Amino acid sequence: MANIMDYIDWRGDLPFRYSPFNVVDNLILSQISYVNLHNIVPKINSCFDISLSDACTRYFYIHDMKKVMKDLSICKPCMLLKKVAQSRRYKNIRLSNYIDIVDEDHEEQFSAVLMKLSDGTYYVSFRGTDDTLIGWKEDFNMSYMDCIPAQVEAANYINLVCEDLNRKIRVGGHSKGGNLAIYSAIHCDDSIRDKIIAVYNNDGPGFTRDVIESSQYKSIEDKIFTIVPEQSVFGMLFDRREQYKVVKSSESGIMQHDAMTWQVFGADFEYIDDVAKLTKVVDDSIKSWIESLNNEEKAKFVEALYKVIKGTGIRKVSKLTSSKIKSAGIILKSYNSLDDETKEMVINVLNSLRIQYQRNFFSSFFRKKQARFNL
Structure with a gap:
């Protein structure tokens, strides 16, 4: 069974101009945002950027490989970073506008990075829930809050970093990051929303009924691509209007949330008809x-x-x-x-x-x- 690491082996030598951006590329870029890029990728409001390849070199210069491999919360995204940094398809992606917030007082966990692809388009990658306790607390807060701090931050972020971009934009994330991607697209300025060509929600939770019935949500509904595994838990929480696709996973139960277990076939995922009945x-x-x-x-x-x-x-x-x-x-x-x-x-x-x-x-x-x- 093949996953995104195998996909990079197969198609990592193909630039985006020869093999256009696809849903598997989206999942890969959504995983890169889980890597701690502090003091590596220029911060928000900086006019500088860095190639993905150079960012990887700096990361493993700062962080000991053995320690990274022992930390189960970060080892997979870091190994993915190392692999994409060596591939022709991804290594020249320019990373910029990195932000990382963990605030216990405001119960907020938020991180994002802007990526410029070789075809001139942009991908805004929102990090999902990380290993911090406060990140999980913020997720639970979704059950009763109209909006959580990370959602507000996501809308502010996309307005700020995408304001002067004159190219097409994709927005995506895994887990809570997928929810933030949709929320940012709903609440961003009209001029930015017009430039968004796709919003990717990779097994992220939905929203309250009020949100999905709003005119802003309906205006981007056709641009939303939601993917969940067969036994999804997180991705089935709350409500949604958009259709979703169900991907095969090599794991079972809650472990299917791990993007590394999603099965790839060619330039797409392997899909099944629907989620499991028990799900x-x-x-x-x-x-x-x-x-x-x-x-x-x-x-x-x-x-x-x-x-x-x-x-x-x-x-x-x-x-x-x-x-x-x-x-x-x-x-x-x-x-x-x-x-x-x-x-x-x-x-x-x-x-x-x-x-x-x-x-x-x-x-x-x-x-x-x-x-x-x-x-």
């Missing part, structure tokens, strides 16, 4: 659960979960997953430190999710049985 059950359950809670209940629940995780002293999500048994004990200890009222609220909310899942699971099961009976 739809989980998706319907989460949506019903979210809709059953008011904003105050959602906010209290999210704050309680964040307090529990933060109380462990852990600040990186990868630390939680690297030793599940040890992490479970630390989390339980932190949970027990909550007051009784908060603990009861957390249990009640989680029980409501369990009930919604059971209801949707059995409803799906009986619909399937009924359909077979009617044949």
Whole structure:
């Protein structure tokens, strides 16, 4: 089974003028934004840029390869950077206007970089949720906030860096980065929106019903390309109007969110007809659960979960997953430190999710049985 690394082996020698930009290129560029390019790519408002090849050289001059490989949260994007930097197709891409914000006080995690391709077009790459705890907290805030700080930042960013560009623009991102790409295209100035030819959402969450029914959303709906894996969780959250394609993955469950597992065929992905039936059950359950809670209940629940995780002293999500048994004990200890009222609220909310899942699971099961009976 082939992935984006194999794609670079196959087509990395083909410049964009011979083989036009495609959806696989989009996924590759969306992954580069996960690399920490601080002090490597010129910051926002700078008139300078740097080639992707030179950026890679600087990165591995600053960062020890062995340490990078041991860090599971960054090793894959960094290895991808090294591979594209050696390919004719990508190495001369010009990187500029790098921004990276992690602000615990404002509960914001945001990063983006502007890329100029050899065909003269631009790709704005928005980073998805990184390894920081505050980044995940901001994601959960989407469940009850009209907009999160990263979304506002995304709209401001594209207005600022694309204002004077006179070429076609593509906008994209993976995970939350895909959501930010759509949000920025919705809320950017009209003059910039007219230059946007494609918006790529790679397994990123949707929006509230109010957003997708807005005139701004409808104005770019035909430009949105949403791709999710068969067992997508993140990409099926909230609502959307645009159609989506389902890509094959070499992994299962939540691990399908990893872009490195998406299967490539030629200059495109390998697709299947729809997401898995169990994925739809989980998706319907989460949506019903979210809709059953008011904003105050959602906010209290999210704050309680964040307090529990933060109380462990852990600040990186990868630390939680690297030793599940040890992490479970630390989390339980932190949970027990909550007051009784908060603990009861957390249990009640989680029980409501369990009930919604059971209801949707059995409803799906009986619909399937009924359909077979009617044949």
